[in-house]
Amino acid sequence: MKKETKLIHKGRSPRENHGIVNPPVYHASTVTHATVAEYEESSKKPFDGVHYGRTGTPTSFALEDAVTALYGGHRTVALSSGLAAISVTLHALLKSGDHALVADNVYGPTRVRTCNGLLARAGVNVTYFDPAQSIDGLVKPETKVVYFESPGSLTFEMLDAGKISAEAKAAGATVVMDNTWASPLFFQPFEHGVDIIIEAGTKYISGHADVMLGLVTVSTPEQFQVVKWTGNALGNCPGPDDCYLGLRGLRTLSVRLERHFKNAIRLAEWLQGRAEVDRVLYPALPDDPGHEIWKRDFSGASGLFGVVLKEYSKASIASMLDGMELFAMGDSWGGYESLMIPTDPGKIRTVNEWKATGPSLRIHAGLEDPEDLIADLEKGFGRLTAQG
Numbered sequence: 291m292k293k294e295t296k297l298i299h300k301g302r303s304p305r306e307n308h309g310i311v312n313p314p315v316y317h318a319s320t321v322t323h324a325t326v327a328e329y330e331e332s333s334k335k336p337f338d339g340v341h342y343g344r345t346g347t348p349t350s351f352a353l354e355d356a357v358t359a360l361y362g363g364h365r366t367v368a369l370s371s372g373l374a375a376i377s378v379t380l381h382a383l384l385k386s387g388d389h390a391l392v393a394d395n396v397y398g399p400t401r402v403r404t405c406n407g408l409l410a411r412a413g414v415n416v417t418y419f420d421p422a423q424s425i426d427g428l429v430k431p432e433t434k435v436v437y438f439e440s441p442g443s444l445t446f447e448m449l450d451a452g453k454i455s456a457e458a459k460a461a462g463a464t465v466v467m468d469n470t471w472a473s474p475l476f477f478q479p480f481e482h483g484v485d486i487i488i489e490a491g492t493k494y495i496s497g498h499a500d501v502m503l504g505l506v507t508v509s510t511p512e513q514f515q516v517v518k519w520t521g522n523a524l525g526n527c528p529g530p531d532d533c534y535l536g537l538r539g540l541r542t543l544s545v546r547l548e549r550h551f552k553n554a555i556r557l558a559e560w561l562q563g564r565a566e567v568d569r570v571l572y573p574a575l576p577d578d579p580g581h582e583i584w585k586r587d588f589s590g591a592s593g594l595f596g597v598v599l600k601e602y603s604k605a606s607i608a609s610m611l612d613g614m615e616l617f618a619m620g621d622s623w624g625g626y627e628s629l630m631i632p633t634d635p636g637k638i639r640t641v642n643e644w645k646a647t648g649p650s651l652r653i654h655a656g657l658e659d660p661e662d663l664i665a666d667l668e669k670g671f672g673r674l675t676a677q678g
């Protein structure tokens with residue numbers, strides 16, 4: 291089955307549900323057992339089957355099964371947010387004295403909260419690597435995890451997943467990749483040697499800006515046990531309605547992403563022609579530094595990209611953004627609507643300096659008519675240049 295067909299058919303079985311197309315939403319904490327023997331059996335293996343609301347219900351299993359079918363691998367663990375998926379996975383794989391090697395351009399909270407906050411407090415040593423370089427020579431005997439995103443969600447630098455995975459695995463480390471930008475539709479991390487895939491289901495999977503959801507897809511039963519155990523030990527589980535909405539969002543992922551891609555490339559090319567713009571950060575553009583890797587490994591690009599402007603004051607950026615009609619300002623992305631925020635990608639980097647002539651913006655191209663979006667941007671540039 292092709293991915294587009296799996297999106298429609300996996301994670302549901304109408305014949306077991308009165309013929310109803312979508313699986314039901316089970317709201318559950320208590321799960322009752324008919325006999326002592328059944329209760330004891332279920333308690334021994336709480337992660338096999340339905341044992342207690344926190345360990346999973348048919349609703350969360352349906353979503354997990356669909357995501358596993360899309361990525362391949364062993365199984366998926368659904369959690370309460372993308373950041374929960376990141377923190378749970380890294381806590382599952384790392385303990386005091388271990389080392390993790392993390393790309394310098396990862397999602398800010400992965401770095402600041404999970405790595406420099408929680409992991410440092412737990413005695414894990416985290417160092418960062420230049421996303422443009424090989425990790426050869428940086429992996430130590432105590433390196434247990436190599437972690438990256440490609441492209442990074444602020445600078446859009448592409449990493450060579452296959453090369454990094456081969457180098458990490460040769461040194462015995464587990465490779466974890468946040469694949470939220472591409473989703474299973476546009477990049478298949480397991481085919482490039484990645485061991486564990488993180489996805490913020492909050493973004494494209496749910497697709498409507500109304501759900502918090504994290505997904506961890508693992509490649510072995512051992513990884514499943516340790517990730518599932520850690521999520522459960524931390525008391526983390528997704529809400530049933532969010533699992534349902536995540537699964538419902540999946541059904542239309544291919545048509546939505548196709549349109550996000552089409553709109554983003556239209557906007558990116560238009561922006562490249564503007565005098566106010568220094569460069570556009572989008573690996574689908576032929577002159578992007580990451581284009582070769584993207585073209586070789588990915589089958590599409592999502593709607594999220596960056597723009598580096600020429601030199602403009604903070605007041606001019608505010609004047610541009612405050613007056614946007616169709617682009618709202620908000621931290622997330624992956625919903626049906628367009629977004630635009632000011633960014634400062636250099637602020638938290640430590641390995642190499644992020645060079646930018648002027649202020650940066652991050653744009654999420656939604657599903658609107660791209661010509662309306664361009665008209666809004668054009669008016670925005672009018673306000674930007676009027677301020678100077």
Ligand SMILES: Cc1ncc(COP(=O)(O)O)c(C=O)c1O
Nearest residue numbers: 371372373397443470490492503
């Ligand atoms: C690349 C990336 N990974 C993970 C996350 C975290 O997801 P969540 O907001 O669901 O915690 C985000 C959120 O913006 C993200 O951009």
